Protein backbone atom coordinates (compact mmCIF):
# COMPACT_ATOMS: atom_id res chain seq x y z
CA UNK A 1 0.00 0.00 0.00
CA UNK A 2 1.12 3.50 -0.80
CA UNK A 3 1.77 5.83 2.08
CA UNK A 4 -0.48 8.82 2.61
CA UNK A 5 2.31 11.31 1.90
CA UNK A 6 3.27 9.82 -1.44
CA UNK A 7 -0.40 9.67 -2.43
CA UNK A 8 -0.83 13.34 -1.56
CA UNK A 9 2.25 14.20 -3.58
CA UNK A 10 1.02 12.17 -6.52
CA UNK A 11 -2.35 13.93 -6.51
CA UNK A 12 -0.66 17.34 -6.24
CA UNK A 13 1.51 16.52 -9.23
CA UNK A 14 -1.47 15.43 -11.29
CA UNK A 15 -3.48 18.51 -10.36
CA UNK A 16 -0.50 20.68 -11.29
CA UNK A 17 -1.51 19.85 -14.84
CA UNK A 18 0.79 17.15 -16.13
CA UNK A 19 -1.32 14.33 -17.63
CA UNK A 20 1.71 12.03 -17.63
CA UNK A 21 1.70 12.02 -13.84
CA UNK A 22 -1.72 10.44 -14.13
CA UNK A 23 -0.04 7.41 -15.68
CA UNK A 24 1.50 6.69 -12.29
CA UNK A 25 -1.92 6.63 -10.66
CA UNK A 26 -3.34 4.45 -13.42
CA UNK A 27 -0.54 1.95 -12.94
CA UNK A 28 -1.09 1.84 -9.19
CA UNK A 29 -4.82 1.22 -9.42
CA UNK A 30 -5.35 -0.57 -12.71
CA UNK A 31 -5.46 -3.94 -10.96
CA UNK A 32 -8.29 -2.84 -8.71
CA UNK A 33 -10.29 -1.44 -11.62
CA UNK A 34 -9.53 -4.52 -13.70
CA UNK A 35 -10.81 -6.83 -10.93
CA UNK A 36 -14.10 -4.99 -10.67
CA UNK A 37 -14.54 -4.95 -14.45
CA UNK A 38 -13.56 -8.61 -14.67
CA UNK A 39 -16.27 -9.73 -12.27
CA UNK A 40 -19.05 -7.31 -13.22
CA UNK A 41 -18.74 -6.85 -16.98
CA UNK A 42 -18.48 -9.84 -19.27
CA UNK A 43 -18.13 -8.15 -22.66
CA UNK A 44 -14.57 -7.12 -23.59
CA UNK A 45 -15.65 -4.04 -25.60
CA UNK A 46 -17.69 -2.82 -22.66
CA UNK A 47 -14.72 -3.38 -20.38
CA UNK A 48 -12.49 -1.24 -22.62
CA UNK A 49 -15.01 1.56 -22.77
CA UNK A 50 -15.71 1.48 -19.04
CA UNK A 51 -12.05 1.36 -18.05
CA UNK A 52 -11.56 4.65 -19.88
CA UNK A 53 -14.69 6.16 -18.44
CA UNK A 54 -13.67 5.18 -14.91
CA UNK A 55 -10.17 6.66 -15.10
CA UNK A 56 -11.38 9.85 -16.76
CA UNK A 57 -13.94 10.25 -13.97
CA UNK A 58 -11.16 9.72 -11.45
CA UNK A 59 -9.06 12.39 -13.18
CA UNK A 60 -11.88 14.90 -13.34
CA UNK A 61 -12.96 14.39 -9.73
CA UNK A 62 -9.48 14.25 -8.23
CA UNK A 63 -9.81 17.87 -7.11
CA UNK A 64 -12.69 16.92 -4.85
CA UNK A 65 -10.84 14.02 -3.19
CA UNK A 66 -9.88 15.25 0.28
CA UNK A 67 -8.61 12.04 1.89
CA UNK A 68 -11.91 11.48 3.69
CA UNK A 69 -11.26 7.82 2.83
CA UNK A 70 -8.38 5.81 1.40
CA UNK A 71 -7.65 6.66 -2.23
CA UNK A 72 -8.14 2.98 -3.13
CA UNK A 73 -11.61 2.95 -1.56
CA UNK A 74 -12.54 6.14 -3.38
CA UNK A 75 -11.33 4.73 -6.70
CA UNK A 76 -13.13 1.45 -6.01
CA UNK A 77 -16.34 3.36 -5.41
CA UNK A 78 -16.04 5.24 -8.71
CA UNK A 79 -15.42 1.97 -10.55
CA UNK A 80 -18.34 0.31 -8.77
CA UNK A 81 -20.76 3.16 -9.51
CA UNK A 82 -19.69 3.46 -13.13
CA UNK A 83 -20.20 -0.26 -13.74
CA UNK A 84 -23.55 -0.33 -11.97
CA UNK A 85 -24.84 2.72 -13.81
CA UNK A 86 -23.79 1.10 -17.02
CA UNK A 87 -25.52 -2.18 -16.18
CA UNK A 88 -28.64 -0.31 -15.12
CA UNK A 89 -28.68 1.53 -18.41
CA UNK A 90 -28.41 -1.76 -20.19
CA UNK A 91 -31.22 -3.00 -17.94
CA UNK A 92 -29.25 -6.13 -17.26
CA UNK A 93 -28.55 -5.48 -13.65
CA UNK A 94 -31.84 -5.63 -11.77
CA UNK A 95 -33.39 -8.14 -14.07
CA UNK A 96 -30.50 -10.59 -14.00
CA UNK A 97 -29.97 -10.14 -10.33
CA UNK A 98 -33.48 -10.87 -9.31
CA UNK A 99 -33.42 -14.08 -11.27
CA UNK A 100 -30.02 -15.11 -10.03
CA UNK A 101 -31.01 -14.40 -6.48
CA UNK A 102 -34.05 -16.64 -6.61
CA UNK A 103 -32.10 -19.32 -8.36
CA UNK A 104 -29.60 -19.22 -5.55
CA UNK A 105 -32.22 -19.68 -2.86
CA UNK A 106 -33.47 -22.73 -4.73
CA UNK A 107 -30.03 -24.01 -5.46
CA UNK A 108 -29.07 -23.70 -1.85
CA UNK A 109 -32.02 -25.87 -0.87
CA UNK A 110 -31.24 -28.40 -3.57
CA UNK A 111 -27.65 -28.55 -2.53
CA UNK A 112 -28.66 -29.36 1.00
CA UNK A 113 -30.81 -32.21 -0.27
CA UNK A 114 -27.94 -33.44 -2.42
CA UNK A 115 -25.57 -33.41 0.48
CA UNK A 116 -27.99 -35.43 2.51
CA UNK A 117 -28.14 -38.00 -0.25
CA UNK A 118 -24.41 -38.03 -0.56
CA UNK A 119 -24.07 -39.42 2.91
CA UNK A 120 -26.03 -42.53 2.01
CA UNK A 121 -23.84 -45.48 0.98
CA UNK A 122 -25.46 -45.69 -2.46
CA UNK A 123 -23.78 -42.44 -3.50
CA UNK A 124 -21.16 -42.60 -6.20
CA UNK A 125 -19.18 -39.59 -7.37
CA UNK A 126 -20.08 -38.69 -10.93
CA UNK A 127 -16.56 -37.72 -11.83
CA UNK A 128 -13.07 -38.43 -10.69
CA UNK A 129 -11.61 -35.20 -9.40
CA UNK A 130 -8.50 -33.77 -10.96
CA UNK A 131 -6.97 -30.46 -10.06
CA UNK A 132 -7.66 -28.49 -13.23
CA UNK A 133 -11.21 -29.83 -13.44
CA UNK A 134 -11.86 -28.75 -9.87
CA UNK A 135 -10.37 -25.35 -10.60
CA UNK A 136 -12.48 -24.71 -13.70
CA UNK A 137 -15.57 -26.07 -11.93
CA UNK A 138 -15.14 -23.55 -9.10
CA UNK A 139 -14.51 -20.70 -11.54
CA UNK A 140 -17.63 -21.53 -13.51
CA UNK A 141 -19.61 -21.52 -10.29
CA UNK A 142 -18.15 -18.12 -9.38
CA UNK A 143 -19.38 -16.75 -12.70
CA UNK A 144 -22.98 -17.72 -12.01
CA UNK A 145 -23.03 -16.20 -8.53
CA UNK A 146 -25.20 -13.10 -8.09
CA UNK A 147 -23.38 -9.94 -9.07
CA UNK A 148 -23.08 -8.57 -5.49
CA UNK A 149 -21.56 -11.85 -4.31
CA UNK A 150 -19.02 -11.74 -7.11
CA UNK A 151 -18.06 -8.20 -6.28
CA UNK A 152 -17.68 -8.87 -2.56
CA UNK A 153 -15.48 -11.93 -2.96
CA UNK A 154 -13.31 -10.09 -5.48
CA UNK A 155 -12.77 -7.02 -3.32
CA UNK A 156 -12.13 -9.21 -0.27
CA UNK A 157 -9.88 -11.89 -1.77
CA UNK A 158 -8.06 -10.06 -4.57
CA UNK A 159 -7.84 -6.50 -3.28
CA UNK A 160 -7.65 -7.27 0.44
CA UNK A 161 -10.24 -4.69 1.42
CA UNK A 162 -11.81 -4.92 4.86
CA UNK A 163 -15.55 -5.49 5.33
CA UNK A 164 -15.92 -1.81 6.22
CA UNK A 165 -14.08 -0.64 3.10
CA UNK A 166 -16.13 -2.93 0.87
CA UNK A 167 -19.31 -1.52 2.40
CA UNK A 168 -18.06 1.99 1.52
CA UNK A 169 -17.23 0.98 -2.04
CA UNK A 170 -20.53 -0.77 -2.67
CA UNK A 171 -22.67 1.60 -0.63
CA UNK A 172 -24.30 -1.18 1.41
CA UNK A 173 -24.24 -1.91 5.16
CA UNK A 174 -21.36 -3.92 6.60
CA UNK A 175 -23.77 -6.66 7.63
CA UNK A 176 -24.80 -7.11 4.01
CA UNK A 177 -21.16 -7.43 2.93
CA UNK A 178 -20.51 -10.00 5.67
CA UNK A 179 -23.49 -12.08 4.68
CA UNK A 180 -22.65 -11.89 0.95
CA UNK A 181 -19.13 -13.03 1.73
CA UNK A 182 -20.27 -15.88 3.97
CA UNK A 183 -23.01 -17.08 1.67
CA UNK A 184 -20.97 -16.95 -1.52
CA UNK A 185 -18.13 -18.99 -0.05
CA UNK A 186 -20.52 -21.47 1.51
CA UNK A 187 -22.36 -21.83 -1.79
CA UNK A 188 -19.15 -22.48 -3.66
CA UNK A 189 -18.01 -25.03 -1.09
CA UNK A 190 -21.40 -26.76 -1.12
CA UNK A 191 -21.44 -26.98 -4.91
CA UNK A 192 -17.93 -28.37 -4.91
CA UNK A 193 -18.68 -31.04 -2.33
CA UNK A 194 -21.88 -31.95 -4.15
CA UNK A 195 -20.09 -32.36 -7.44
CA UNK A 196 -17.06 -34.22 -6.13
CA UNK A 197 -16.50 -36.86 -3.53
CA UNK A 198 -15.04 -35.38 -0.37
CA UNK A 199 -12.30 -38.00 -0.01
CA UNK A 200 -11.06 -37.23 -3.49
CA UNK A 201 -10.80 -33.56 -2.69
CA UNK A 202 -8.59 -34.33 0.29
CA UNK A 203 -5.75 -35.55 -1.92
CA UNK B 204 -19.25 -37.92 18.81
CA UNK B 205 -18.37 -35.83 21.84
CA UNK B 206 -18.32 -32.53 19.99
CA UNK B 207 -20.55 -30.97 17.32
CA UNK B 208 -19.10 -30.66 13.83
CA UNK B 209 -17.63 -27.29 12.90
CA UNK B 210 -20.01 -24.75 11.43
CA UNK B 211 -19.47 -22.94 8.12
CA UNK B 212 -18.80 -19.75 10.09
CA UNK B 213 -16.02 -21.52 11.96
CA UNK B 214 -14.43 -22.89 8.80
CA UNK B 215 -14.46 -19.43 7.22
CA UNK B 216 -13.16 -17.65 10.31
CA UNK B 217 -10.40 -20.22 10.56
CA UNK B 218 -9.31 -19.79 6.93
CA UNK B 219 -9.68 -15.99 6.96
CA UNK B 220 -7.06 -16.07 9.69
CA UNK B 221 -8.94 -13.53 11.76
CA UNK B 222 -8.38 -13.66 15.50
CA UNK B 223 -11.04 -15.96 16.88
CA UNK B 224 -11.60 -16.98 20.47
CA UNK B 225 -12.29 -20.62 19.77
CA UNK B 226 -9.36 -21.19 17.43
CA UNK B 227 -7.79 -23.90 19.60
CA UNK B 228 -11.15 -25.69 19.87
CA UNK B 229 -11.41 -25.67 16.08
CA UNK B 230 -7.92 -27.10 15.71
CA UNK B 231 -8.61 -29.70 18.39
CA UNK B 232 -11.78 -30.82 16.62
CA UNK B 233 -10.06 -31.00 13.23
CA UNK B 234 -7.48 -33.40 14.70
CA UNK B 235 -10.13 -35.89 15.63
CA UNK B 236 -12.81 -35.48 12.93
CA UNK B 237 -12.24 -36.73 9.42
CA UNK B 238 -15.58 -35.34 8.17
CA UNK B 239 -14.60 -31.78 9.13
CA UNK B 240 -11.13 -32.22 7.68
CA UNK B 241 -12.70 -32.99 4.29
CA UNK B 242 -14.99 -29.99 4.59
CA UNK B 243 -11.95 -27.88 5.37
CA UNK B 244 -10.09 -29.12 2.28
CA UNK B 245 -13.12 -28.27 0.16
CA UNK B 246 -13.10 -24.78 1.62
CA UNK B 247 -9.37 -24.53 1.00
CA UNK B 248 -9.88 -25.33 -2.68
CA UNK B 249 -12.51 -22.59 -2.93
CA UNK B 250 -10.26 -20.07 -1.17
CA UNK B 251 -7.37 -21.00 -3.44
CA UNK B 252 -9.41 -20.17 -6.55
CA UNK B 253 -10.73 -16.95 -5.03
CA UNK B 254 -7.18 -15.77 -4.36
CA UNK B 255 -5.84 -16.45 -7.86
CA UNK B 256 -5.14 -13.25 -9.78
CA UNK B 257 -7.34 -13.33 -12.92
CA UNK B 258 -6.16 -12.32 -16.36
CA UNK B 259 -6.30 -8.57 -16.73
CA UNK B 260 -9.61 -7.26 -18.00
CA UNK B 261 -7.72 -4.31 -19.51
CA UNK B 262 -6.03 -4.18 -22.88
CA UNK B 263 -2.27 -3.60 -22.83
CA UNK B 264 -1.53 0.09 -23.34
CA UNK B 265 -5.10 1.11 -22.51
CA UNK B 266 -3.72 4.03 -20.50
CA UNK B 267 -2.41 5.73 -23.66
CA UNK B 268 -5.96 6.25 -24.88
CA UNK B 269 -6.92 7.71 -21.50
CA UNK B 270 -3.99 10.12 -21.42
CA UNK B 271 -4.65 11.34 -24.95
CA UNK B 272 -8.34 11.86 -24.15
CA UNK B 273 -7.37 13.90 -21.10
CA UNK B 274 -4.92 15.92 -23.20
CA UNK B 275 -7.54 16.63 -25.84
CA UNK B 276 -10.06 17.77 -23.23
CA UNK B 277 -7.46 20.04 -21.62
CA UNK B 278 -6.62 21.56 -25.01
CA UNK B 279 -10.28 22.24 -25.73
CA UNK B 280 -10.64 23.91 -22.36
CA UNK B 281 -7.54 26.01 -23.00
CA UNK B 282 -8.89 27.02 -26.41
CA UNK B 283 -12.17 28.19 -24.92
CA UNK B 284 -10.32 30.00 -22.14
CA UNK B 285 -8.17 31.83 -24.70
CA UNK B 286 -11.24 32.75 -26.68
CA UNK B 287 -12.89 34.17 -23.58
CA UNK B 288 -9.85 36.23 -22.55
CA UNK B 289 -9.56 37.64 -26.04
CA UNK B 290 -13.23 38.56 -26.04
CA UNK B 291 -12.89 40.14 -22.60
CA UNK B 292 -9.90 42.16 -23.75
CA UNK B 293 -11.62 43.38 -26.87
CA UNK B 294 -14.58 44.51 -24.78
CA UNK B 295 -12.36 46.19 -22.19
CA UNK B 296 -10.12 47.67 -24.83
CA UNK B 297 -13.02 49.26 -26.66
CA UNK B 298 -15.19 50.30 -23.73
CA UNK B 299 -12.50 52.03 -21.69
CA UNK B 300 -11.60 54.61 -24.37
CA UNK B 301 -15.31 55.05 -25.13
CA UNK B 302 -15.94 55.64 -21.46
CA UNK B 303 -13.30 58.34 -21.40
CA UNK B 304 -14.49 59.88 -24.63
CA UNK B 305 -18.07 60.15 -23.59
CA UNK B 306 -17.45 61.44 -20.10
CA UNK B 307 -16.81 65.06 -19.23
CA UNK B 308 -15.54 67.50 -21.76
CA UNK B 309 -13.29 65.09 -23.62
CA UNK B 310 -15.74 64.66 -26.50
CA UNK B 311 -15.92 68.41 -26.92
CA UNK B 312 -12.15 68.57 -27.03
CA UNK B 313 -12.07 65.93 -29.74
CA UNK B 314 -14.08 68.25 -31.89
CA UNK B 315 -11.45 70.90 -31.30
CA UNK B 316 -8.70 68.57 -32.47
CA UNK B 317 -10.39 67.86 -35.72
CA UNK B 318 -11.71 71.32 -36.22
CA UNK B 319 -9.03 73.38 -34.57
CA UNK B 320 -5.44 73.34 -33.50
CA UNK B 321 -2.78 72.45 -31.01
CA UNK B 322 -4.73 74.08 -28.19
CA UNK B 323 -7.48 71.56 -28.64
CA UNK B 324 -5.05 68.68 -28.18
CA UNK B 325 -3.59 70.30 -25.11
CA UNK B 326 -7.09 70.66 -23.69
CA UNK B 327 -7.83 67.03 -24.32
CA UNK B 328 -4.84 65.85 -22.33
CA UNK B 329 -5.58 68.27 -19.54
CA UNK B 330 -9.08 66.94 -19.39
CA UNK B 331 -8.00 63.30 -19.38
CA UNK B 332 -5.68 63.96 -16.45
CA UNK B 333 -8.21 66.20 -14.85
CA UNK B 334 -10.74 63.43 -15.20
CA UNK B 335 -8.46 60.94 -13.48
CA UNK B 336 -7.52 63.45 -10.79
CA UNK B 337 -11.20 64.04 -10.19
CA UNK B 338 -11.71 60.43 -9.16
CA UNK B 339 -10.89 59.15 -5.71
CA UNK B 340 -7.61 57.37 -5.23
CA UNK B 341 -8.86 53.78 -5.36
CA UNK B 342 -10.86 54.23 -8.57
CA UNK B 343 -7.86 55.99 -10.05
CA UNK B 344 -5.68 53.01 -9.23
CA UNK B 345 -8.15 50.53 -10.67
CA UNK B 346 -8.59 52.47 -13.89
CA UNK B 347 -4.83 52.91 -14.33
CA UNK B 348 -4.26 49.23 -13.62
CA UNK B 349 -6.90 48.28 -16.19
CA UNK B 350 -5.32 50.51 -18.81
CA UNK B 351 -1.89 49.03 -18.16
CA UNK B 352 -3.30 45.49 -18.20
CA UNK B 353 -5.09 45.97 -21.50
CA UNK B 354 -2.10 47.59 -23.13
CA UNK B 355 0.24 44.83 -21.96
CA UNK B 356 -2.00 42.00 -23.06
CA UNK B 357 -2.54 43.66 -26.41
CA UNK B 358 1.21 43.96 -26.89
CA UNK B 359 1.62 40.32 -25.92
CA UNK B 360 -1.07 39.23 -28.40
CA UNK B 361 0.04 41.41 -31.27
CA UNK B 362 3.77 40.78 -31.15
CA UNK B 363 4.58 37.23 -32.21
CA UNK B 364 7.02 36.53 -29.41
CA UNK B 365 8.05 32.97 -28.75
CA UNK B 366 8.32 31.79 -25.15
CA UNK B 367 12.01 32.32 -24.52
CA UNK B 368 12.13 35.66 -26.33
CA UNK B 369 9.30 36.86 -24.16
CA UNK B 370 11.18 35.70 -21.08
CA UNK B 371 14.29 37.55 -22.27
CA UNK B 372 12.20 40.66 -22.76
CA UNK B 373 10.88 40.50 -19.23
CA UNK B 374 14.39 39.98 -17.87
CA UNK B 375 15.31 43.38 -19.27
CA UNK B 376 12.67 45.07 -17.13
Ligand SMILES: [Zn+2]
Nearest residue numbers: 208209236239
Ligand atom coordinates in the same frame (compact mmCIF):
# COMPACT_ATOMS: atom_id res chain seq x y z
ZN1 LIG C 1 -16.47 -32.70 12.74
